[in-house]
Amino acid sequence: MFAYIMRRLAVAIPTLLLLIVISFVLMHLAPGGPFSHERELPARVLANLNAKYGLDEPLWRQIVNYVYGIVVHFDFGPSFVYPDRTVNELLADGFPVTLTYGSLAFLAAVLVGVSLGVAAAIRHNSWLDYLAVGISIGAQVLPNFVMAPILVLIFTLWYRILPGGGWSFSDPSFWIMPVVALATSYMASIARITRSSMLEVLGSNHIRTARAKGMPEHRVILRHALKPAMLPVISYLGPVFVSMITGSVVIDLYFSTGGIGKAFVESALNRDYAVMMGVTILIGSLTILFNLVVDILYAWIDPKIRY
Amino acid sequence: MVIEQEKMQRLATRMVEQEVKGRSPWADARKRFLRNKAAMAGLVILVLVALFALFGDMLAVWSNEELDFSVMGQVATMGAPSLENGHYFGTDDLGRDLFSRTVQGTQISLMVGIVGAGIAVIVGTLYGATAGYVGGRTDQFMMRAVDILMSVPYMFVLILLLVMFGRSIAMLFLGIGLISWLEMSRIVRGQTLSLKNREFIEAARATGVSTWKIIIRHIVPNLLGVVAVYATLLVPLMILTESFISFLGLGVQEPLTSWGALISEGAGTMSYGTLWQLAFPLFFFVITLFGFFFVGDGLRDALDPKER
Numbered sequence: 121m122f123a124y125i126m127r128r129l130a131v132a133i134p135t136l137l138l139l140i141v142i143s144f145v146l147m148h149l150a151p152g153g154p155f156s157h158e159r160e161l162p163a164r165v166l167a168n169l170n171a172k173y174g175l176d177e178p179l180w181r182q183i184v185n186y187v188y189g190i191v192v193h194f195d196f197g198p199s200f201v202y203p204d205r206t207v208n209e210l211l212a213d214g215f216p217v218t219l220t221y222g223s224l225a226f227l228a229a230v231l232v233g234v235s236l237g238v239a240a241a242i243r244h245n246s247w248l249d250y251l252a253v254g255i256s257i258g259a260q261v262l263p264n265f266v267m268a269p270i271l272v273l274i275f276t277l278w279y280r281i282l283p284g285g286g287w288s289f290s291d292p293s294f295w296i297m298p299v300v301a302l303a304t305s306y307m308a309s310i311a312r313i314t315r316s317s318m319l320e321v322l323g324s325n326h327i328r329t330a331r332a333k334g335m336p337e338h339r340v341i342l343r344h345a346l347k348p349a350m351l352p353v354i355s356y357l358g359p360v361f362v363s364m365i366t367g368s369v370v371i372d373l374y375f376s377t378g379g380i381g382k383a384f385v386e387s388a389l390n391r392d393y394a395v396m397m398g399v400t401i402l403i404g405s406l407t408i409l410f411n412l413v414v415d416i417l418y419a420w421i422d423p424k425i426r427y
Numbered sequence: 428m429v430i431e432q433e434k435m436q437r438l439a440t441r442m443v444e445q446e447v448k449g450r451s452p453w454a455d456a457r458k459r460f461l462r463n464k465a466a467m468a469g470l471v472i473l474v475l476v477a478l479f480a481l482f483g484d485m486l487a488v489w490s491n492e493e494l495d496f497s498v499m500g501q502v503a504t505m506g507a508p509s510l511e512n513g514h515y516f517g518t519d520d521l522g523r524d525l526f527s528r529t530v531q532g533t534q535i536s537l538m539v540g541i542v543g544a545g546i547a548v549i550v551g552t553l554y555g556a557t558a559g560y561v562g563g564r565t566d567q568f569m570m571r572a573v574d575i576l577m578s579v580p581y582m583f584v585l586i587l588l589l590v591m592f593g594r595s596i597a598m599l600f601l602g603i604g605l606i607s608w609l610e611m612s613r614i615v616r617g618q619t620l621s622l623k624n625r626e627f628i629e630a631a632r633a634t635g636v637s638t639w640k641i642i643i644r645h646i647v648p649n650l651l652g653v654v655a656v657y658a659t660l661l662v663p664l665m666i667l668t669e670s671f672i673s674f675l676g677l678g679v680q681e682p683l684t685s686w687g688a689l690i691s692e693g694a695g696t697m698s699y700g701t702l703w704q705l706a707f708p709l710f711f712f713v714i715t716l717f718g719f720f721f722v723g724d725g726l727r728d729a730l731d732p733k734e735r
Contacts, residue, residue, distance in 0.1 A: 135575045143584070146591060261716040263667055265674040265687070269694035269705060277698055313431065352433065366582040366671075373675060374694070384583070385675055388590045396590065400583045407580050 121419070128415055132408045137187065139404045140397075144183050147393045173198065196398035201390045207398035210383045215402075217287055218368050218379035221295055225302040226364060233307040234353065237314025241322060241349075242341065252311055259308030264367040267301040268374040287377040298371045306360045313356055318349040347421060354418050358411045365403050432614075435657065438731040439618040442652045456652075459729040466725020472718035476711065480533040488513025489524030491531045492682055498522050508703050517703040520696050528684055529707050535596070535685040536666050537715070539603065543665030544658045546604035551611025552654055556646045558612070559619025561638070570616065573609050581606040582668070586677055594680055599672070603665055611657055615650055622649055652730050660723035663716045670712065686712040 161169070170176045174185060189195040196207035240252035262270075275297065276284035288294045321327065322345055330340045372381030380399055387395035460466055489495065495514070498505040499522035506518035508525075516525035558569040585602040592598050622628065623646070631641050670687030672678035679685045686708050693705030 131574075135578055138575060139579055143587060146587060149591070257720075260720060261713045263671070265671060265690065265694075266709065266712070269690070269697060272694075273697055273702075273705075316431070352431070355432075362580055366580060369582075370671065370674060384586075385677070388586055388677055391590060393591075396583075396587055400580065400587060403580045403583055408578055411578055 121416075124419060125412075125416060128412050132412055136401075136405055136408055140187055140190070140401055141183060143397050143400055144186060145179075147397065148179060173200065190401070196401070197394050199387075199392055200394050201387070201392040207394050210387075210395055211380055211398055211402060214372070214378060214380035214383050216289075217377055218365075218372070218381065220289070221298040221302065221371065221377065221379070222364060222368055224295060225299045225306075226361070228299055229303040229306040229310055229360065229364075230353075230357070232303075233310025234314050234350075236307075236311040237353075238318055238341070238346070238349075240311070240315045241318035244319060249315075252315060256308040256312040256315075259304050262308075263305050264301050265370045265374070267304050268297070268370065271297045271301055272374075285374075285376040287375075294377075298375050298377055301375075302364060302367050302371055306364065310353060310356065310360070313352050314349065317352045318345065321345045321349040324348075351418065351422055354414060354421065358407075358414045361410045361414075362407050365406065434727065434731075435614050435653065436617060438656065438727060439614065439653050440621060441731045442618070442649075456726075456729040460725055463725040463728060465721045466729070469718040469721025469725065472714050473722060476533065476715050476718065477537070479711075480530060480537055483530035483533070484527065486515075487524065487527040487530065489527055491523060491527040491684075493524065495522040495524065506701065516707045517701070519692060519704055520699070520701065525704060525707060528689060529711060532684045532686050532689045532708060533711055533715075535679060535683060536669060536687070536712070539599065539669040539685065540662040540666040540719075542600050543603040543607045543668070544661040546600075547607035547611045547661050548654055548658050549608075550604070551608035552615050552647060552650060553642075554608065555612035555615030555617075556619045556642050556650065559616035560623050560642050560646055562620075562623075566616070570613070573612055576606075577609050582671070585668075586672065586675075589672070589677055594677060596679055596683060599669065599678055603668055606668075607661060607665060611654070611661070614653060614657055618650055618653055619646055622646055656723060656727045656730060659719060659726055663719040663723075666712075666716065666719075 167176070174182060177185070186197065189197060194208070196211065199205045199207055199210060236252045236255070240249040243249055271282075272284045275282040282297055283294055284297075286294060327340060327345055330344050331337075335344075368379055369381035369384055371377060372379040373385055376382075380402070383395055384399040386392075387399070495506075495512075495518055497512075498514075498518050506514065506520075506522065508515060508517040514524050514526065516529055519525055519528060554569065554573075558566045585606065588602045588605075589598055628641060628645055631645050636644075666686070669678055669685060670690065673685045673687030674691040676688075676691065679688055689708035690705065690712065693701075693708060697705050
């Protein structure tokens with residue numbers, strides 16, 4: 121197991137470095153530097169600015185410095201647009217918010233999705249099954265940017281029971297709509313995958329054996345069916361994680377929750393490359409880390425996998 | 428939405444097996460597809476949406492750029508959908524006709540979806556077939572590159588690209604095309620691996636056909652089933668990607684528009700009571716996605732009858 125983790129890390133680290141290098145090179149290929157404005161700056165000012173931000177050094181040197189700053193000091197450098205703020209500060213402002221509603225949405229999607237899928241599979245072809253299938257088909261076409269306005273319309277404009285935006289760590293009523301908007305479509309996909317894999321497992325020989333020897337049904341489900349049925353769900357968690365982080369950009373924008381998505385969109389509109397890269401790299405590393413965890417979890421649950 | 432890898436793999440092996448039996452899988456598949464009610468409904472929806480995109484302009488009284496000064500400033504009361512003043516879907520908050528804007532948005536969203544899927548088909552098929560057929564170190568290297576690219580949060584990189592090289596529709600196509608082929612190449616490679624040791628390939632190799640020609644003439648035509656199914660399911664994903672970016676205001680720019688941009692506008696103005704601005708684009712967006720998903724699932728079931 122240890123060797124397997126090490127091998128996976130050996131792939132993860134170059135991937136991360138590649139991501140940093142690619143975004144860095146892209147930034148330099150882009151027409152116009154971070155300080156090119158409508159009104160051109162005098163050459164001496166520009167030279168000073170470039171010197172201050174280290175942009176006058178050769179490209180490889182800049183990359184090395186940047187990577188060194190991140191790896192050793194966890195320092196993403198200064199923002200190019202707001203001289204008094206560092207990328208670290210901008211990220212630290214938003215990250216706790218994103219983490220809170222993001223992990224809640226992730227948990228909600230997994231728990232509700234798996235329960236719905238399992239219930240549908242156990243009561244195959246009952247009204248519960250049709251309901252679950254109906255919900256999961258319907259929710260496929262309700263991505264976060266469709267759910268968000270619909271929720272606001274219903275719960276804020278019509279019923280006036282939930283705040284239509286903003287964020288507060290102490291008041292969970294601010295959390296509900298971001299979590300639901302973010303979780304719905306993934307909840308549906310997870311329910312779909314769980315249902316079909318559970319149906320497949322329930323039809324397999326070892327389940328028939330377990331039933332034949334008189335094991336009570338709930339034990340058959342919990343002890344013998346659930347674990348193998350979870351494997352496709354687990355391998356789907358990686359993509360869910362990535363899409364949820366991506367979706368958080370919409371949530372931050374629409375609900376003004378103030379997570380890192382806001383920093384990202386603002387920096388995209390301001391052409392503040394340093395912040396964009398900071399967000400991209402932070403999210404890239406989270407993604408890679410999460411995929412690593414999923415792979416290890418998968419290897420741990422599935423005895424067929426040799427590592 | 429998820430395209431289940433396992434099912435795709437099973438479909439792939441199934442397609443290969445069916446060839447052996449010498450039946451005509453295509454005729455069977457067509458029959459099964461025509462009997463599938465959901466898929467046929469999806470197909471009808473897609474045809475209607477396509478007709479709307481192609482010929483909607485002819486029905487429109489107003490062009491998508493004209494401002495109707497008689498409703499401007501009082502959109503909530505005067506700009507509602509009505510047949511009398513020619514704004515079938517109402518107007519947006521600037522007094523532009525929402526009907527022709529929706530036609531335009533439909534054209535662009537469909538185009539993005541189809542072009543994205545098209546790039547995926549061409550690049551993904553060639554890449555996957557080459558990797559699978561050549562095998563060995565080349566294969567390992569090519570697929571490792573795909574793995575790495577897939578573990579990158581592509582939406583952020585796509586937005587990075589759009590911001591750095593200008594938010595043009597060409598860049599949007601390029602960016603979406605860059606990411607769309609990855610998954611396709613994996614599936615195609617898987618099927619190529621199961622094709623490449625078959626007799627007809629061996630025969631071609633024995634008669635001295637070049638590697639490239641074997642891939643193009645003998646491997647690729649046998650991949651068509653899987654590729655067709657996957658491409659149908661890919662179109663809505665591409666539409667979703669584009670709409671997502673346009674919702675953020677980073678995709679297509681005025682005066683062009685797309686479903687995502689229209690939904691974003693509608694969502695921004697719905698508190699003024701102009702609900703139609705959200706409802707009409709959302710309706711077309713939702714039914715089209717349904718249509719593609721149903722047709723894609725129907726195609727898959729039709730080509731792989733074992734899977735129910």
